[in-house]
Amino acid sequence: MASNTIYVEAINQAIMEEMERDENVFIMGEDIRRSVYGATAGLLNQFGEKRVLDTPLSENGFFGAAIGASLVGMRPIVETLTSFMWVAMDQLVSQAAKMRYMFGGQATLPVVYRATMFYGGGSAAHHSDRSYPMFMNMPGFKILVPATPRDAKGLLKTAIRDDDPCIVFEDGTLGGATGDVEAGEAALVPFGVADIARVGTDVTIVAIAGAVPMALRAAEELEAEGISAEVIDPRTLVPLDKAAILESVAKTGRLVIADPAHKVCSAASEIASIVSQEGFWDLQAPIMKVAAEQVHIPYTPVLERLVYPSSDKIGDAVRATLED
Amino acid sequence: MENISKEKLVQMLERMWLIRHFEVRVMEVHAAGEFTGAAHPYIGEEAVAVGACAALEDTDYIAGNHRSHGHPLAKGGDVKRAMAELYGRVDGYCKGKGGSMHLADFSIGILGESGIVASSVPVAIGAALAAKIKGEDFVSMVFFGDGASNQGACHESMNLAALWNLPVIFLCENNQFAVTTSYKDSVSVEHISDRASAYNMPGVLVDGQDAVAMYEATREAVNRGRAGEGPTLIEALTYRYEEHSLGLGRVRRGEYRTEEQINEWRERDPIDVLEHTLTTQGILTREECDAISKAKEAEVEEAVEFARNSPYPEPEELFDDMWADPIPAP
Ligand SMILES: Cc1ncc(C[n+]2csc(CCOP(=O)(O)OP(=O)(O)O)c2C)c(N)n1
Ligand SMILES: [Mg+2]
Numbered sequence: 001m002a003s004n005t006i007y008v009e010a011i012n013q014a015i016m017e018e019m020e021r022d023e024n025v026f027i028m029g030e031d032i033r034r035s036v037y038g039a040t041a042g043l044l045n046q047f048g049e050k051r052v053l054d055t056p057l058s059e060n061g062f063f064g065a066a067i068g069a070s071l072v073g074m075r076p077i078v079e080t081l082t083s084f085m086w087v088a089m090d091q092l093v094s095q096a097a098k099m100r101y102m103f104g105g106q107a108t109l110p111v112v113y114r115a116t117m118f119y120g121g122g123s124a125a126h127h128s129d130r131s132y133p134m135f136m137n138m139p140g141f142k143i144l145v146p147a148t149p150r151d152a153k154g155l156l157k158t159a160i161r162d163d164d165p166c167i168v169f170e171d172g173t174l175g176g177a178t179g180d181v182e183a184g185e186a187a188l189v190p191f192g193v194a195d196i197a198r199v200g201t202d203v204t205i206v207a208i209a210g211a212v213p214m215a216l217r218a219a220e221e222l223e224a225e226g227i228s229a230e231v232i233d234p235r236t237l238v239p240l241d242k243a244a245i246l247e248s249v250a251k252t253g254r255l256v257i258a259d260p261a262h263k264v265c266s267a268a269s270e271i272a273s274i275v276s277q278e279g280f281w282d283l284q285a286p287i288m289k290v291a292a293e294q295v296h297i298p299y300t301p302v303l304e305r306l307v308y309p310s311s312d313k314i315g316d317a318v319r320a321t322l323e324d
Numbered sequence: 325m326e327n328i329s330k331e332k333l334v335q336m337l338e339r340m341w342l343i344r345h346f347e348v349r350v351m352e353v354h355a356a357g358e359f360t361g362a363a364h365p366y367i368g369e370e371a372v373a374v375g376a377c378a379a380l381e382d383t384d385y386i387a388g389n390h391r392s393h394g395h396p397l398a399k400g401g402d403v404k405r406a407m408a409e410l411y412g413r414v415d416g417y418c419k420g421k422g423g424s425m426h427l428a429d430f431s432i433g434i435l436g437e438s439g440i441v442a443s444s445v446p447v448a449i450g451a452a453l454a455a456k457i458k459g460e461d462f463v464s465m466v467f468f469g470d471g472a473s474n475q476g477a478c479h480e481s482m483n484l485a486a487l488w489n490l491p492v493i494f495l496c497e498n499n500q501f502a503v504t505t506s507y508k509d510s511v512s513v514e515h516i517s518d519r520a521s522a523y524n525m526p527g528v529l530v531d532g533q534d535a536v537a538m539y540e541a542t543r544e545a546v547n548r549g550r551a552g553e554g555p556t557l558i559e560a561l562t563y564r565y566e567e568h569s570l571g572l573g574r575v576r577r578g579e580y581r582t583e584e585q586i587n588e589w590r591e592r593d594p595i596d597v598l599e600h601t602l603t604t605q606g607i608l609t610r611e612e613c614d615a616i617s618k619a620k621e622a623e624v625e626e627a628v629e630f631a632r633n634s635p636y637p638e639p640e641e642l643f644d645d646m647w648a649d650p651i652p653a654p
Contacts, residue, residue: 026457050456050457051457053488055484056480056483056484056487058481058483058484060446060476060477060480061446061449061477061480061481061483061484062446062480062484063446064443064445064446064447064449064450064477064481065446065447065449065450065453065481067446067447067450068387068435068446068447068448068449068450068451068452068453068454068464069450069453069454069457070450071430071435071447071450072385072450072451072454072455073454073458074453074454074457074458076450090440090443090477091443091446091447091477094438094439094440095438095443095444095446095447099436100645100646100648101421101645101646102418102421102426102436103418103421103422103426103428103430103436104416104417104418104419104420104421104422104428104645105419105645106417106418106428106429107428107435107436108648109648110648139646140646142651162648162649163648163649164647191651192651192652238651238654239651239652239654242654270654274654
């Protein structure tokens, strides 16, 4: 086990190990040979030009080419940013998501889209998308939201081996986060198994992606006030480990959901809906959503920081659930 | 002509008749209300897919569009399973989940038809990319219309395929119209094949009513692809006799084209053209051609019976086929 591995390095290790293991795995994206975004360093040297493809700026074209390659036995990884996925929505939605079902199960698409979410750093409205809820709304994708280096590596490795289209939403705010990672098979992280990031008894905080460290910080502060918060990181949104969430709520009776994506029709909304329907009798207080405000991401830092969840907002929401 | 076997020529005629009878029967049973939804007749364009697919092996791939019945049948697809799919039955190619616009048979390289115009084009170049990475010599061919040729997906794919030297055949079926819009009102060049030069690949203009010409042009493109010489754009000039889609009754043909024009094209009917070639070359007699037509008509009728007798899917099957590695439903 390597300790203090950085999130982007963990992603790099996952790609390296899986490309080493299976020669059908290849990667394509913009400026990946020179690893402009950090996660593809060293791949060109190791695997050569055939398996490490720099693409033109043609997202619809190469997102679709990845689909076609996957249909005939390859296991492509596509690197992109969330914000450029809009350009390729036709291939993602009309083809990647729908093809298997539409063709009665004939198509198998082991394709992985790795999309970095660069938000919170003054990137403004065009480069700050946290778009996983939109893809949750579209059946056909497995949706991964790793919040730690361990999960960034482990979920990506599992995704590369999975036979369905997967989208990994890599959280740019965590790019420099460090943590322990395993190597090889031991690193694999299964889909649909939440991580209980902190055990507690008074309130459940379900936190997604970059909101996980915020929730952990809030939990620490709350501990000083005598409030014991349990922090659950679902790690994958499709499939969602609803049993872990419901079990925790059965214990605590209170639920706060922290989600950096826009709050309307969001992962947070979905989790709230599941718990209000299936865990209603366990609840002792209304469910609180701490998600991004329903505005575009403003450039200036003084406004941008108002949009997202924060440990303060999460702490306040927890306190609100405990008021009588 | 020298390099085409008699068997291949006869098979081409068989498949053209199969498609023609299939489409005629589809129009009848659709009108009779036996199934619903859109269906886009390929009548008049049979030589394009049949000639082109005759140049492919089962190990080569095709992808297509909404005008979707001719392509799989031309590549050797099963007429019963195709018809059953239109009827929404379990024995259909997609177990009733795809319908007319989504026929596919992965077992013989038919990667599927698509309802979103030009969305198969990137997919098709991806199959060719796999050939290149794996070092195998299969090729990939994509059928798309004159309308589709204006989509960004098409242009991106042509650039990518030429840049990466992929074994792709871009087969543009210029049937003169996208619904009611003449390609002359939507394409900035005289011929769509002229665009090939912008991507540094050969562009070939072919008489799409002549199956033999289609076969020869495609074979050359396939050979180039297999030899590692990259993609080719073929523009097949052809014509759609029927209206754009079944169930789109509002558009009157006279509003965007003349009976005169339709009749002109009918005079060069692709089946007549091939039969003329075969009979004048002494490959088939008139009687043998008629017998082929009859046999294919009977095959289509059997397919209709097969489809009618195939069950609908059970409600339990609603969630099947979502995932290769299944996950619990939310
Ligand atoms: C992206 C998209 N836009 C519009 C449509 C509606 N539509 C379906 S077929 C068609 C015309 C396509 O023309 P062409 O590509 O020439 O094919 P043809 O129908 O002539 O065979 C249109 C506009 C669609 N299905 N997809
Ligand atoms: Mg057309």
